[in-house]
Every structure is written in C-alpha cells, then in structure tokens.
Amino acid sequence: xxxxxxxxxxxxxxxxxxxxxxxxxxxxxxxxxxxxxxxxxxxxxxxxxxxxxxxxxxxxxxxxxxxxxxxxxxxxxxxxxxxxxxxxxxxxxxxxxxxxxxxxxxxxxxxxxxxxxxxxxxxxxxxxxxxxxxxxxxxxxxxxxxxxxxxxxxxxxxxxxxxxxxxxxxxxxxxxxxxxxxxxxxxxxxxxxxxxxxxxxxxxxxxxxxxxxxxxxxxxxxxxxxxxxxxxxxxxxxxxxxxxxxxxxxxxxxxxxxxxxxxxxxxxxxxxxxxxxxxxxxxxxxxxxxxxxxxxxxxxxxxxxxxxxxxxxxxxxxxxxxxxxxxxxxxxxxxxxxxxxxxxxxxxxxxxxxxxxxxxxxxxxxxxxxxxxxxxxxxxxxxxxxxxxxxxxxxxxxxxxxxxxxxxxxxxxxxxxxxxxxxxxxxxxxxxxxxxxxxxxxxxxxxxxxxxxxxxxxxxxxxxxxxxxxxxxxxxxxxx
Amino acid sequence: xxxxxxxxxxxxxxxxxxxxxxxxxxxxxxxxxxxxxxxxxxxxxxxxxxxxxxxxxxxxxxxxxxxxxxxxxxxxxxxxxxxxxxxxxxxxxxxxxxxxxxxxxxx
Numbered sequence: 001x002x003x004x005x006x007x008x009x010x011x012x013x014x015x016x017x018x019x020x021x022x023x024x025x026x027x028x029x030x031x032x033x034x035x036x037x038x039x040x041x042x043x044x045x046x047x048x049x050x051x052x053x054x055x056x057x058x059x060x061x062x063x064x065x066x067x068x069x070x071x072x073x074x075x076x077x078x079x080x081x082x083x084x085x086x087x088x089x090x091x092x093x094x095x096x097x098x099x100x101x102x103x104x105x106x107x108x109x110x111x112x113x114x115x116x117x118x119x120x121x122x123x124x125x126x127x128x129x130x131x132x133x134x135x136x137x138x139x140x141x142x143x144x145x146x147x148x149x150x151x152x153x154x155x156x157x158x159x160x161x162x163x164x165x166x167x168x169x170x171x172x173x174x175x176x177x178x179x180x181x182x183x184x185x186x187x188x189x190x191x192x193x194x195x196x197x198x199x200x201x202x203x204x205x206x207x208x209x210x211x212x213x214x215x216x217x218x219x220x221x222x223x224x225x226x227x228x229x230x231x232x233x234x235x236x237x238x239x240x241x242x243x244x245x246x247x248x249x250x251x252x253x254x255x256x257x258x259x260x261x262x263x264x265x266x267x268x269x270x271x272x273x274x275x276x277x278x279x280x281x282x283x284x285x286x287x288x289x290x291x292x293x294x295x296x297x298x299x300x301x302x303x304x305x306x307x308x309x310x311x312x313x314x315x316x317x318x319x320x321x322x323x324x325x326x327x328x329x330x331x332x333x334x335x336x337x338x339x340x341x342x343x344x345x346x347x348x349x350x351x352x353x354x355x356x357x358x359x360x361x362x363x364x365x366x367x368x369x370x371x372x373x374x375x376x377x378x379x380x381x382x383x384x385x386x387x388x389x390x391x392x393x394x395x396x397x398x399x400x401x402x403x404x405x406x407x408x409x410x411x412x413x414x415x416x417x418x419x420x421x422x423x424x425x426x427x428x429x430x431x432x433x434x435x436x437x438x439x440x441x442x443x444x445x446x447x448x449x450x451x452x453x454x455x456x457x458x459x460x461x462x463x464x465x466x467x468x469x470x471x472x473x474x475x476x477x478x479x480x
Numbered sequence: 481x482x483x484x485x486x487x488x489x490x491x492x493x494x495x496x497x498x499x500x501x502x503x504x505x506x507x508x509x510x511x512x513x514x515x516x517x518x519x520x521x522x523x524x525x526x527x528x529x530x531x532x533x534x535x536x537x538x539x540x541x542x543x544x545x546x547x548x549x550x551x552x553x554x555x556x557x558x559x560x561x562x563x564x565x566x567x568x569x570x571x572x573x574x575x576x577x578x579x580x581x582x583x584x585x586x587x
Contacts, residue, residue, distance in 0.1 A: 098587055100587040187587055212584060213586040216495060216584060218583065242552060246551050247550065247551070250582070251585055253585070298554075305505070310559070312559050312581070315563045315564055
C-alpha cells in the first residue's frame with residue numbers, strides 16, 4: 001500500500017515539475033513575442049496606423065505599464081522618477097538563493113531593478129521551504145537559481161535575470177561580480193563572506209551583508225562608499241570589521257542551530273531596502289571627496305528583545321587591512337590564481353574522531369544489545385532538550401551536551417551525577433547517542449574522564465548517531 | 481588600599497554567546513571601581529572578570545583565545561565599537577553598557 005502510494009506521489013511530482021517547466025517555457029516565449037511586438041512600436045509609432053494614441057519617441061522615459069507597476073513607490077519622496085530610472089538602470093548580484101536571498105530578490109524584482117543576477121550551486125530541499133519563499137514543494141530537487149528566477153519572472157517579466165548556477169569561487173568571482181553595480185551577501189559561511197568582501201573591494205562594489213541564526217539577525221553595509229583600496233574615506237570592508245575568522249568550531253549553521261523563517265526573512269528584506277536606498281539615492285558610485293572617514297554601522301535584530309532592533313556604530317577602514325588598505329596584500333591576480341585559500345583561512349570543522357574502535361558500536365549492534373540487556377544498560381542522548389522532545393529512543397535519558405560543557409551536569413569527584421538513575425547497577429554499560437555521532441564522542445570521553453567507567457563499566461557511543469539508527473534499525477525515525 | 485566602592489554596569493551577550501553565560505543575555509553587574517593595584521578598572525579587566533567570576537561554562541576558548549577576545553566577537557561600549565574607544569584600555573564608567581556580539585553566518 002505505502003509503496004504504491006509513494007510511487008503514485010512520485011509520478012505526480014514528476015508530472016507537476018514537467019508541466020511547470022513547460023508552462024515556464026510558454027511564458028518565456030510569450031514574453032519574447034511581446035517584446036518583439038513592443039520594440040518596433042516604440043521606435044516607429046507614427047508609421048503604425050493601428051496605434052490609436054501615438055507615442056512620441058522619448059516623451060516618457062518609462063512605459064505606461066511601468067508607471068502603473070512602480071507608481072506606488074515612485075510617489076514616495078526620495079524615490080521619484082529619478083530614483084525609478086536609477087533602479088531600472090541598476091544591476092544587483094545576489095549571492096545565495098536561500099533564506100536571505102529569496103526575500104531580497106523578490107523585493108528587488110518588485111521594485112524594478114533592471115538586472116538581477118543570482119549565484120547559487122545548491123538545489124532546493126524540503127528543509128528549505130519554511131523560509132526560502134521563492135521555492136515551492138514542486139521545485140524540490142531543482143537548482144535554486146532556476147527556481148528563484150522562474151518565480152521572479154512571473155512576478156516581474158520586464159527585468160533581465162542572470163542565472164549563475166555554480167557557487168562563487170575565487171576563480172569565477174571577478175567575471176561574475178564585475179557585471180554588477182552592487183552585491184548582496186546572502187550566503188551562510190565565513191569562507192564565502194570573506195571572498196565576497198574581497199572581490200567587492202577589488203572591483204569597488206558596495207556590499208550589503210546579512211546573516212541570521214535562530215531568532216537573531218545582523219545587517220551591515222560594507223565598502224560604501226566603494227572607494228579604491230588605500231583611500232581611507234571609503235567604507236570599511238568585512239576584513240576591517242573581522243580581521244581574523246572565528247574558530248571553525250564556533251560557527252553554527254542554520255541546519256545545526258535552527259532558524260525561524262520570519263527572522264531570516266526580515267534580514268533579507270532589510271538587505272533589499274538598503275540596496276534600494278543606495279541605488280535610488282544615487283550612492284552606488286563613490287565620489288572621491290576624500291573628506292574624512294566613513295564609519296559603518298551594524299543593525300542587530302533579536303526577535304525576543306525589546307526593542308528588537310539595535311544599531312551599533314562600527315569602525316572605519318582599518319589602516320592595515322589586508323584587503324582595502326594601502327598596504328593590502330590582495331589583488332585580482334592573487335585571487336584568480338587561487339593563491340588565497342579561503343577554506344584554509346577559515347578552517348574546517350572536521351568530523352570528530354577521538355574515540356577508539358573499541359569505544360564505539362554500530363547502531364545495529366546497539367539494537368542487539370538492547371534486546372539482550374533490556375533495562376540492564378543506559379542510553380544517554382546528548383542532543384539539546386528541544387530536539388530530544390521531537391523524537392527519542394524509548395528508555396533513553398536526555399543529558400544535553402551544553403549542560404556537560406558548562407560542567408553543570410558532571411558531579412564532583414566521588415559522587416554520581418544527578419541524571420544517573422540510582423537503580424542502574426554500577427557495572428551496567430552506558431551508551432551515548434547524538435544526532436550525527438560527533439557530540440556523542442565528546443560526551444563519552446567526558447564521562448570516562450569523570451570516572452564513571454570505574455567498576456569496569458563500559459562506556460561507548462553509537463557510531464553515526466541517530467542518522468545511522470534510521471539507516472540501520474528504524475526506518476520510521478523522523479529525520480528533522 | 482583598594483577602594484571598596486562599586487560601580488554598576490550592564491553586560492550583554494548576543495549571537496549565541498549568552499549560552500556561555502547561563503543562557504542570560506543581560507547581566508546587571510556590580511563591580512569594584514578599582515582593581516587589586518588600585519587602578520580604575522578597564523574593559524580588559526572586565527573580560528578577565530567575566531571569564532573568572534561570571535562564566536560557568538568550561539569552554540573559555542569560545543570567549544577568550546590567546547589572551548584576547550576571540551575572533552568573531554565584537555565588543556561594543558555603549559553601542560560603539562570598542563576600537564573607537566581605546567579597546568581594552570577603556571576605563572569603565574558607572575552605568576556603561578558593554579555588549580559582546582558573536583557574528584552570525586547563517587542565511
């Protein structure tokens with residue numbers, strides 16, 4: 001039954017995708033036919049007798065559709081017709097078509113930014129859909145860039161969209177970024193953040209950077225004004241604010257830490273707003289006045305704080321900045337040659353490997369032990385409580401790794417920790433499990449160091465964590 | 481002799497740093513106005529004090545690395561980058577707000 005239903009669902013999904021692709025192609029054909037019809041009409045309207053109200057060439061700078069479409073924003077003071085024309089002439093590159101890039105792109109397309117480029121090498125996953133609002137269920141598996149552009153085209157077909165369907169790299173960054181006036185960093189890792197900042201400095205592009213995690217967000221406008229490296233009147237770059245990358249183990253992704261859709265959405269919308277302010281205000285091209293230094297500011301958003309927004313005053317350009325100072329060690333040549341290793345610079349979070357093979361069991365081995373020993377063992381789940389509450393293995397107890405790291409859950413010497421069931425015999429084995437099999441190793445080591453393994457007690461972790469449990473033992477396990 | 485006078489300050493943590501400080505974002509602290517040598521206390525002194533007296537977590541390296549606030553953390557004195565205020569040498573004033581922001585990378 002289940003299999004047949006799954007199969008039918010899969011077939012339907014494929015049909016939907018195919019039909020949507022066909023629809024998209026038809027829309028594109030229609031759009032191109034329409035532009036072909038329009039173009040000669042604008043150039044030679046007086047010769048075309050079928051035109052009821054001839055349009056004088058150059059009389060109005062926008063089409064009547066554009067006046068209607070953008071009217072509500074054009075009548076806002078500070079935008080006006082000049083701001084709208086600047087938006088139309090502008091080109092913006094959005095790096096990352098995720099939780100930040102989706103809302104940012106939607107508002108920039110809505111506002112009529114003439115050319116929008118999107119860079120992303122990823123494909124749409126189901127776990128993206130709660131926050132990446134340009135993608136939809138039927139687009140799972142599709143390139144994010146293609147999914148986003150198909151949405152944007154239906155929102156506003158009048159614009160030029162460029163798809164860059166691989167990730168930004170030191171090698172391709174110059175040829176991509178040089179096509180645009182302004183860059184939005186909507187990525188999710190320090191390596192890309194340093195790379196994007198560097199190329200923006202080298203090509204003198206202002207950069208609107210945002211990030212988000214859990215219920216917090218941060219926004220910062222960098223390299224604005226985008227004066228050449230060495231000119232202290234330019235705005236600071238990412239390296240001025242963060243000269244050294246954070247240790248890899250302190251970097252938490254949305255997949256590990258969690259993210260609320262509206263939180264990252266707010267930050268992406270704010271990026272679009274900053275972009276519109278820069279473009280419509282005519283501040284894309286820096287004027288080399290050289291008058292004084294420009295401080296940057298960082299906007300913090302915190303959903304649970306009151307007030308939720310806080311603006312911080314940051315520094316100006318760093319006199320010895322590696323990227324934007326007169327003493328910079330960065331050049332387009334060094335970037336293109338690949339001599340700057342951003343992965344090495346930021347470090348990588350290698351999988352934990354601190355336990356010996358005798359201290360680890362496979363998930364299927366643990367399942368056998370479970371059947372044999374029954375209550376004569378203890379399973380410790382080290383995930384945070386909020387994750388443990390979503391799903392857990394029957395009989396397991398929750399000791400979050402954070403409580404052990406704070407040393408709050410480790411007892412003083414000679415005493416037993418409070419979470420250890422009093423009924424557990426002193427020689428009963430303890431198994432430790434987590435989501436992927438990294439934290440469980442750290443905790444196993446900590447428990448052994450605290451002396452819980454005396455009396456010959458076995459303490460070991462489940463290799464590959466609950467992910468392996470799903471693969472090897474319980475296919476119904478809810479993976480979140 | 482060191483003065484017994486205390487000053488009140490507010491210390492805040494955001495961007496995940498609060499996890500190192502008992503999951504509390506805002507700490508109202510009363511700290512001695514002078515250090516053990518009788519000198520007025522600085523932000524540098526405060527960082528050490530937070531590590532020794534306030535932080536319960538054992539992962540000190542997530543806050544201080546090689547004797548400095550670790551890379552990726554911004555220190556704000558009354559909402560301004562401490563680099564604008566003399567960094568660690570800034571002398572704490574009553575009712576100062578010291579904010580530690582860990583950069584986020586998600587998106």
